[in-house]
Amino acid sequence: MSANIDKLHDDHHHTPSGIMRWITTTNHKDIGTLYLWFSLIMFFIGGLMALVIRAELFQPGLQLVVPGFFNQMTTMHALIMIFGAVMPAFVGLANWQIPIMIGAPDMALPRLNNWSFWILPFAFTMMISTLFFESGGPAAGWTLYPPLSLQGGDSMPFVILSIHMLGLSSILGAINVIATILNMRAPGMTLMKMPIFVWTWLITAFLLIAAMPVLAGAITMLLTDRFFGTSFFTASGGGDPVLFQHIFWFFGHPEVYILILPAFGIVSTIIPAFSRKKLFGYDSMVYATASIALLSFIVWAHHMFTVGMPLAGEIFFMLTTMLIAVPTGVKVFNWVATMWRGSMTFETPMLFAIAFIVLFTIGGFSGLMLAMVPADFQYHDTYFVVAHFHYVLVPGAVFAIIAAVYYWLPKWTGKMYNESLGKLHFWLTTIFVNLTFFPMHFVGLAGMPRRIPDYAVQFADFNAIASVGAFGFGLSQLLFVYILFDTLKQKVSAEDKVWDGAEGLEWTLSSPPPYHSFEKAPKVE
Amino acid sequence: MSSLKKTYIALTFITIFMFSFSYMLVPLYDIFCEITGLNGKTNQEKFLVVNENPTERFVTVKFTSTIANSAPFQFEPIDREMIVQVGKINNTFYTLTNNSTTLKHATASPSVVPSEHAEYFKKIECFCFSQQQINGLETIELPLQFIVDNELPLETKTLILSYTMFNTTDQIGSK
Numbered sequence: 001m002s003a004n005i006d007k008l009h010d011d012h013h014h015t016p017s018g019i020m021r022w023i024t025t026t027n028h029k030d031i032g033t034l035y036l037w038f039s040l041i042m043f044f045i046g047g048l049m050a051l052v053i054r055a056e057l058f059q060p061g062l063q064l065v066v067p068g069f070f071n072q073m074t075t076m077h078a079l080i081m082i083f084g085a086v087m088p089a090f091v092g093l094a095n096w097q098i099p100i101m102i103g104a105p106d107m108a109l110p111r112l113n114n115w116s117f118w119i120l121p122f123a124f125t126m127m128i129s130t131l132f133f134e135s136g137g138p139a140a141g142w143t144l145y146p147p148l149s150l151q152g153g154d155s156m157p158f159v160i161l162s163i164h165m166l167g168l169s170s171i172l173g174a175i176n177v178i179a180t181i182l183n184m185r186a187p188g189m190t191l192m193k194m195p196i197f198v199w200t201w202l203i204t205a206f207l208l209i210a211a212m213p214v215l216a217g218a219i220t221m222l223l224t225d226r227f228f229g230t231s232f233f234t235a236s237g238g239g240d241p242v243l244f245q246h247i248f249w250f251f252g253h254p255e256v257y258i259l260i261l262p263a264f265g266i267v268s269t270i271i272p273a274f275s276r277k278k279l280f281g282y283d284s285m286v287y288a289t290a291s292i293a294l295l296s297f298i299v300w301a302h303h304m305f306t307v308g309m310p311l312a313g314e315i316f317f318m319l320t321t322m323l324i325a326v327p328t329g330v331k332v333f334n335w336v337a338t339m340w341r342g343s344m345t346f347e348t349p350m351l352f353a354i355a356f357i358v359l360f361t362i363g364g365f366s367g368l369m370l371a372m373v374p375a376d377f378q379y380h381d382t383y384f385v386v387a388h389f390h391y392v393l394v395p396g397a398v399f400a401i402i403a404a405v406y407y408w409l410p411k412w413t414g415k416m417y418n419e420s421l422g423k424l425h426f427w428l429t430t431i432f433v434n435l436t437f438f439p440m441h442f443v444g445l446a447g448m449p450r451r452i453p454d455y456a457v458q459f460a461d462f463n464a465i466a467s468v469g470a471f472g473f474g475l476s477q478l479l480f481v482y483i484l485f486d487t488l489k490q491k492v493s494a495e496d497k498v499w500d501g502a503e504g505l506e507w508t509l510s511s512p513p514p515y516h517s518f519e520k521a522p523k524v525e
Numbered sequence: 526m527s528s529l530k531k532t533y534i535a536l537t538f539i540t541i542f543m544f545s546f547s548y549m550l551v552p553l554y555d556i557f558c559e560i561t562g563l564n565g566k567t568n569q570e571k572f573l574v575v576n577e578n579p580t581e582r583f584v585t586v587k588f589t590s591t592i593a594n595s596a597p598f599q600f601e602p603i604d605r606e607m608i609v610q611v612g613k614i615n616n617t618f619y620t621l622t623n624n625s626t627t628l629k630h631a632t633a634s635p636s637v638v639p640s641e642h643a644e645y646f647k648k649i650e651c652f653c654f655s656q657q658q659i660n661g662l663e664t665i666e667l668p669l670q671f672i673v674d675n676e677l678p679l680e681t682k683t684l685i686l687s688y689t690m691f692n693t694t695d696q697i698g699s700k
Contacts, residue, residue, distance in 0.1 A: 108529055108532075109533065171540055174536075175533055175536045175537070175540075178532065178536055179529055179532045179533050179536070182528075182532050183528055183529045183532060209536055209539050209540050209543065210539065210543050211543075212540075212543075213540050213541070213542075213543035213544035213546075213547065214543055214544070214546065214547040214550075215547075216544055216547070217544050217545075217546075217547025217548055217550075218547055221547075221548075221551075229696060232551060235593070235634050235689065235691065236593065236632050236634065236691030236692075236693050236696070237632070237654075237693075237696075238634060238654050240554075243550075243551065243554050246550070246554060247547055247550050247551075250547075250550065251547075308640075310640070310641060
């Protein structure tokens with residue numbers, strides 16, 4: 001990529017070179033690239049922690065790590081994967097794609113954009129540094145439930161401050177996305193003509209600015225409870241720990257849709273391109289996304305069915321949760337209908353997108369099982385929950401991100417990736433992801449609790465399989481990194497319209513696109 | 526670019542509103558629990574004037590106690606169980622012993638089961654949420670005066686009052 005960058009650089013005399021170029025950049029493509037690289041690095045750091053967890057769980061008994069460190073690993077793995085890998089990857093894709101998809105020269109607030117990226121490395125340095133404290137990193141789970149999180153070591157204020165910074169970064173990013181989409185569309189591009197990826201990101205951005213401040217409030221209360229004598233959650237002062245769970249999940253449930261809605265947008269972009277048909281039911285896709293977003297604010301207590309809620313509350317949250325299956329089902333059927341009788345080809349992005357539909361639906365079904373109150377009392381805090389959310393996040397969000405990278409990489413770099421290696425990467429990833437997470441359903445239903453370093457011997461076989469799968473999955477991602485570097489070294493340039501079935505303004509630009517994407521706004525019919 | 530400016534002023538406003546909203550959830554949660562009687566929160570204010578209106582109905586009231594975070598206390602109800610007349614004032618007490626040799630501060634927080642009937646358990650005198658000061662190896666009596674309201678639904682035969690005693694010496698000391 002650096003070759004292209006140098007070429008672009010020559011045309012623009014005001015951009016500094018070297019490291020300062022990346023630190024001071026206000027260009028949406030540079031910032032998008034930074035976000036994506038950052039998220040890849042975080043993906044490997046978080047993945048390494050997952051491998052520590054899986055190595056320990058390979059056999060029953062304690063072999064490699066002490067239980068306290070194991071808890072730090074589960075906590076940090078979640079925080080890094082959610083806030084460091086998936087969210088920045090989506091923001092990176094938004095930065096790269098939104099301006100070139102709506103025909104804008106850049107994002108609306110470029111300096112803010114630079115700031116929202118550069119907060120991240122500092123926040124994560126601070127968060128990860130807590131692992132080297134004498135009292136260790138945070139170990140109360142990413143949900144930070146009091147009273148346990150209030151009893152943690154010195155890491156707690158550092159982790160809270162870094163989550164504040166991550167929240168700030170996400171909110172600024174979201175404001176930027178909304179401002180860009182609402183103000184900078186090419187003439188003629190009405191809201192209902194926008195690419196579906198842009199739509200899903202617009203809705204995600206609204207979720208972000210509605211949900212992240214609530215998280216900020218909840219963790220600020222934790223901080224004041226611990227250091228300034230308030231008692232929001234400390235029972236000795238008349239506070240209530242269950243209140244934290246309510247506030248946290250009021251943020252937490254919209255958050256899980258923040259992690260999946262842009263993935264829906266990506267899949268809705270890729271499936272039509274390789275089916276050579278228009279997206280089936282564009283309008284219903286937009287309305288389904290919006291209703292999923294609205295419903296996400298009234299279902300939070302399904303994460304806490306076992307805290308001792310009254311029957312009326314449990315029934316309300318059960319039914320609203322199940323209601324979400326309706327718009328989600330609309331989406332799945334639309335994707336299938338888009339492929340129906342299409343002239344389908346199976347390039348790497350399409351393979352990942354199809355795997356997304358199949359495997360995300362499995363995750364959706366286990367979510368429906370968890371939504372049922374009587375069943376949830378059995379499944380709560382077991383590996384079944386772990387299997388559920390990993391199915392929606394790994395072959396869900398992560399597969400969509402990988403699909404998006406393969407789909408747009410030729411556009412970004414001007415070079416074509418190696419298709420055979422891409423397919424190999426797909427098959428390895430898909431096989432190992434199922435090997436890792438499918439057995440977790442079984443051990444969960446059999447009663448294995450989550451967040452424990454040791455377990456009863458009857459769970460040993462499935463855990464050994466899951467650990468083998470996890471190491472296979474992790475190693476397969478090294479192939480992905482190789483493919484990325486291999487692409488940059490390719491000699492043959494990619495065409496402007498890389499995929500013959502693809503539609504959208506981004507394919508009217510050169511590959512790679514010019515430094516200022518659309519100097520003159522294109523006209524949309 | 527005034528429309529752009531409008532957009533980000535509106536978005537900043539939403540952000541600030543949602544941050545404040547997270548704090549608004551705290552009183553909202555209490556109000557919601559109070560209206561619906563969920564969560565087993567008993568009325569925190571004491572009833573100064575209560576009209577006795579004894580009925581012929583009797584219910585069982587059970588008393589339990591918990592000591593939080595293995596504080597050096599012994600904390601027990603003097604009566605494990607009372608059969609009380611609905612609508613009549615009753616007296617009982619808990620005893621708190623400081624097993625350590627130093628001065629301690631303690632606070633108790635109450636909870637009633639079944640939670641939806643917490644509002645019918647009215648405390649006239651209680652030691653909830655007030656700071657108790659207790660010398661080393663001392664035992665104190667914590668009196669409780671309560672009345673079970675006449676409105677208590679007929680199907681309810683048993684109420685359980687639970688107190689959790691917290692050691693607040695560190696918090697008091699740091700203030």
